[in-house]
Amino acid sequence: MDFNFTEEQTMIRDSLARLIKDQYDFDTRRKVVASKDGWRPEMWAQFAELGLLAAPFSEEDGGLGGGPIDAMVVMEEFGKGLVVEPFLQTVILAGGFLKAGTDAQKQDHLAALISGERVFAFAYAEPKGRYNLADLETTATKDGSGWKISGHKAVVIGAPWASHLIVTARTSGGRRDAKGVGVFIVAKDAKGVTTRDYPTVDGRRASEVYFDNVTVSAEAVIGDPSDSLGLVEKVTDEAIAALCAEACGAMKVANAQTVEYSKTRKQFGTPIGKFQVLQHRMADMFIEHEQSVSMTYMATLKLEEDEVTRKKAASAAKVRIGQGGRFVGQQSIQIHGGMGMTDELAIGHYFKRLTMIDSEFGNVDHHLKRYTELSAADVAVAAE
Amino acid sequence: MNLEFSPEEIAFRDEVRSFIRDNYPKELVGLGNREDLTREQFLAWHKILGKKGWSAPAWPKKYGGTGWTSTQRYIWSEENARVDAMMPLPFGVSMVGPVIYTFGNEEQKAKHLPGILSGDVWWAQGYSEPGAGSDLASLKTTAVRDGDHYILNGQKTWTTLAQHADWGFFLCRTDPSAKAQEGISFILVDMKTPGIEVRPIKLIDGTHEVNETWLTDVRVPVENLVGKENEGWTYAKFLLAHERSGIAGVARSKRGVERLRSIATQETLDGTPLIKTDEFARKISQLEIDLTALEFTELRTLASEAAGKGPGPESSILKIKGTEIQQRLTELTLEAVGNYGAPYARGMMHDGTNEVGVGPDYSNFSADSYFNMRKTSIYGGSNEIQRNIISKMILGL
Structure with missing residues (x-):
């Protein structure tokens, strides 16, 4: 058992922290988020140069031979800086699917992903599907040797910046069946793909994506088109772990800013951080963050x-991080008082990001239910 | 970073597992969570471990510790929890022992450490007083120098299991003119010394777990002072940090969750096992998730201790969360047994009958355990004091 980081992981952390400090300060971020594009492709190029986009991939796949721990390190620093660029969508999610792809798919997509020239988004959620990864109305039907995709994907984070989409679609079976889920790579400029782009409350960009008889070749299929729910769950669990790391980074900064504020803000002639009721609140915020870090390592x-x-x-990690993030976010605003409500302070933006992380890939209720069902299944297996 | 056990660690696990299986006293099986055992029952496993050299794994090797890594210590507590083992009581091994080997002189180490390791000497903790609970530094018990002796006078309270104790460690005021935290000394006292009177306090669960300890002109040799006179507060705080690090009780709580699951499988609601109802199943899930968070927080703490840092203020997290989980566990167990939480098993024992079983076996003592566990967020520095420690020592507020 070992909880140490390797030298490479520490180097990634240090160089990324420096980059964020120098070029991703809060004022710069605000300008970027408000700009027409809402992100900085030149920042993405710097991420590629630093090796961040290659970090979690094996050397055979053209990466640096790291893994989920490296991704965790990157995501935590991104959380601290409220980075909006689509690392989760491109490297963790699309990268996670491509790792399971054919050699041809890896050659076509992975090299371009690692070099930074190809950006991806993951189109899985649907207007009525909520967090159920199998609840799909989007269909993919056989069309000669290829497939024809039709449907509506909801709140596809990072889609306005993406050149390619990873799309889940039903190839057979009923609407929520576990069997019959397929995964496809679709170029966003393919005929029949239309999008409605918009900003999200936490400073990112997303799209509603419509597929109208979009034809793709057989080479666009990742895994078994009739039975890929397992792959989708595996990759989204990897995304959940990464998202938890991002939340840890955001909680750490929110706590630090709140403690700092409580030392300088005076009321009744004394810094408010001297009041025990607030000290205990901040102690609890500290505990929530520490436990979130523990759960992120665990997951x-x-x-x-x-x-x-x-x-x-x-699921256990997502439950704790959802609960911890909500507590830290809400109490950060509370302790900042009226200032916490203003757009000009960073704290409100950490609150907003933490709030959205809870509902990404399933909120507290969803994962508590999933954990409970898995526990029951566990017990049933043990009893056999 | 990885969670795997090395082949050596797996061999170690097998070794301790078979040692426990072959040596854990059969008559103690099932008694591991009780507060009302005899002295012999409390010490039986401790004495066996003392002979084996495993009674104080966390101690430095040169004082009789095992030299185990943090992973081995984790394995050790997991394996003991599997059989609900009655572990060595904390007063000697986790509290006064580390103070003696860190701050005591050679004579004190030679005199006291062997008895702590072997389990032959029972220690009691003389910290709290009627007027000094969370505000421990306001303690009033005095130790006045008289030639080669200190004369102790005062009243200590909540002295856990002092009815069995051979020795006690007492915080006494040696300089009444100094500020609260200064002028306190850490003194070892033979409990058979004339002038010591131990009176039982009955608790809400019906047990005699704690006592009042009255000290009237108790003459203690000066050589029983640990460290320097008037610097006892430093040692007292050191002791509390050590006490906290073992307090999380993760392995034991895991056993408790298993037990709770088993009870909830047998209890039914409208014909459905409780464990299959959404409400109760999710309560267990939440508890288990919180316990996982605690477990990995403890593992991180152990790893950083192994890297050379002693138990720091972070151990306050383990105290707060560990005790909240222990309490929640007994709360849910009582909830699970339903109506059969009410029969008072100890009350029936007092009536002179051994027929304590009313309702299913697992329901016995469930309410008593719940009542008793309320102590955990009060002792060892209340959970509110732990939050003070975090806000002052870590957050700098």
């Missing part, structure tokens, strides 16, 4: 274990 380290263990770990 990340269990990503390669058996399916039930991995799923339970990811």
Whole structure:
């Protein structure tokens, strides 16, 4: 058992922290988020140059031979800086699917992903599907040797910046069946793809994506088109672990800013941080952050274990981080008082990001239910 | 970063597992969570471990510790929890022992450490007083120098299991003119010394777990002073940090969750096992998730201790969360047994009958355990004091 970071991981952390400090300060971020494009492709190029986009991939796949721990390190620093660029969507999600792809798919897409020239988004959610990854009305039907995709994907984060989409669609079976889920790579400029782009409340960009008889070749399929829900769950669990790391970074900064503010803000002639009621609140915020870090390590380290263990770990972490993030976010605003409500302070933006992380890939209720069902299944297996 | 056990660690786990299986006293099985055992029952496993050299794994090797890594210590507590083992009481091994080997002189180490390790000497903690609970530094018990002796006078309270104690460690005021935290000394006292009177306090669960300890002109040799006179507060705080690091009780709580699951499988609601109802199943899930967070927080703490840092203020997290979980566990267990939480098993024992079983076995003592566990967020520095420690020592408020 070992909780140390390698030298490479520490180097990634240090160089990324420096880059964010120098070029991703809060005022710069505000300008970028408000700009027409809402992100900086030149920042993405710097991420590629630093090796961040290559970090979690094996050397055979053209990466640096790291893994989920490296991704965790990157995501935590991104959380601290409220970075909007689509690392999760491109490297963790699309990268996660492509790792399971064919050699041809890796050659076509992975090299371009690692070099930074190709950016991806993950189109999985649907207007009525909520967090159920199998609840799909989007269909993919056989069309000669290829497929024809039709449907509406909801709140596809990063889609306005993406050149390619990873799309889940039903190839057979009923609307929520576990069987019959396929995964496809679709170029965003393919005929029949239309989008409605918009900003999100936490400073990112997303799209509603419509597929109208979009034809793709057989080479666009990742995995088994009739049975890929397992792959989708695996990759989204990896995304959940990464998202938890991002939340940890955001909580850490929110706590630090709140403690700092409480030392300088005076009321009744004394810094408000001297009031025990607020000291205990901030102690609880500290505990929530520490426990979130523990859960993020746990979930990340269990990503390669058996399916039930991995799923339970990811859901457990998402529950704790959802609860911790909500507490830290709300109390940060409360302790900042009226200033916490203003757009000009960073704290409100950490609050907003933490709030959105809870609902990404399933909120507290969803994962508490999933964890409970997996526990029951676990017990049933043990009893057999 | 990885969670795997090395082949050596797996061999170690097998070794301790078979040692426990072959040596844990059969008559103690099932008694691991009780507060009302005899002295012999409390010490039986401790004495076996003392002979084996495993009674104080966290101590430095040169004082009789095992030299185990943090992972081995984790394995050790997991394996003991599997059989609900009655572990060595904290007063000697986790509290006064580390103070003696860190701040005591050679004579004190030679005199006291062997008895702590072997389990032959029972220690009691003389910290709290009627007027000094969370505000421990306001303690009033005095130790006045008289030639080669200190004369102790005062009243200590909540002295856990002092009815069995051979020795006690007492915080006494040696300089009444100094500020509260200064002028306190850490003194070892033979409990058979004339002038010591131990009176039982009955608790809400019906047990005699704690006592009042009255000190009237108790003459203690000066050589029983640990460290320097008037610097006892430093040692007292050191002791509390050590006490906290073992307090999380993760392995034991894991056993408790298993037990709770088993109870909730047997209890039914409208014909459905409780564990299959959404409400109760999710309560268990939440508890288990919180316990996982605690477990990994403890593992991180152990890892950083292994890297050379002693238990720091972060151990306050373990105290707060560990005790909240222990309390929640007994709360849910009582909830699970329903009507059969009411029969008072100890009350029936007092009536002179051994027929304590009313309702299913697992329901016995469930309410008592819940009542008793309220102590955990009060002792060892209340959870509110722990939050003070975090806000002052870590957040700098």
